[in-house]
Amino acid sequence: MSKIPETKSTGSRLIKTWSTPVGKEKNRPIPCALCGGAEFSPHLFCEDFFYVRCRRCGLVQMNPQPEQAEVTRRYREGSGTAYLSYELKNEPAFLHLQELALADAGFEELERDLRARSSQGRVLDIGCATGALLEKLRDRGWAVSGVEISPAAEYARKERSLDVRSLPLEENRFPNASFDLVLASHLIEHLNDPASFVREVYRILAPGGYCIVTTPNISGFQARLFRSHWRSAIFDHLYLFSIKTLSRLLTQHGFTIERICTWGGLAAGLAPAPLKRIADRAAKFFTAGDVMLIRARTAR
Structure with a gap:
């Protein structure tokens, strides 16, 4: 039987952590x-x-950290139906935030390009949850696909008739240059091997x-202020990137950084x-927000 998601107090609110461990994990x-x-130096x-x-x-x-098989089991077996219910309940709010983020990323400029x-626009949303954003993009004329290893994938397939794969990105073996756009929202911090992920994203993107x-x-400001009590310092986040480290990860695997923006000065x-x-x-003005977005591009 699936466990109810745990919570972590941040002093002002409770943050849900959905990757519930399945038994004792190997680290x-x-x-x-x-x-x-x-x-390494101790940090948080x-x-x-x-x-x-x-x-x-x-x-x-996080170091040491759970092995990849253990992390995958968290999302497939440990989250259960509670995660799907949570996503559906909050879907309108989450979709609104995603659309605001795409606007900050210059999405309309990207579409015009x-x-x-003469490209229809092929998009892959990695960690697409219930597929609400993919459905919106499909309505705009995009050819859409998704990756989601949690139970939300089945909902996206059945209720929205979306092509959503339940394997981790690298295991899907998409052909080279399969997509014009890859989205990864609040995903990379959960991965054991973010470098492998970025290499694979570069491979499957078209020139x-x-x-x-x-x-x-x-x-950002909140992370510096709250440190160990920062709301994103939770056990499902294996990495906590700065603008500098995420930019370096992308550029050392071939990407060119085109836009960086942040948002969120103080939590509600x-x-x-x-x-x-x-x-x-x-x-937002000083690029010190709680959440950051980086738009990067492959070589033409």
Whole structure:
């Protein structure tokens, strides 16, 4: 029987953590996923796990961390129907946030570029959940596909008639240059091997294709303020990227960075609404938001 998702207190709200472990997990020490370094400094201590910072490149990662098979089991077996119910209940709000993020990424400009190249636009949404965003993109004329290893994949296939694969990205073996756009929203921080993921994304993108990655920003204001109590320092996040480390990960695997933006100055409930609005605007202006988005592109 699936467990109810655990929560982590941040002092102002409870953050759901959906990757519920299935039994006792095997953990192992790993080298830095960005530079391969083996020297780390303690960085964040969070309840029963901790993050370290690579002394060579600055990447923050959970170390030791669960093996890949254990992480996959979390999402397939540990989340159960509770995750699907949560996604469906919050689907309109989540979709709205995704659409705002795409606007920040210059999505309409991206569409015009593809139309100028006479491309229909083939998009892969990795971690697509129930497929709400893919459905919207299909309505705009895109050829859509998704990857989702949780029970939400079945909903996307049955209720929305979407092509959603239930295997991790690398195991789907998509042909070279299969897509013009790859989306990965709040996904890369959950992966054991983000470098392998980025290499695979580059391979399956067409020349001049786009990748849009959204993830928590450890170089943001909230992360610096709350540190171990930051709302994104939770046990399902194996990596906590900064703008610098995520940019380096993308560029060292061939991508060119085209746009970086952040948002989120203070979480809801931490300050009166007028102060929150000011903090949100400042965080976005100074690229110090709680969440970051990077739009990158393959060579043409």
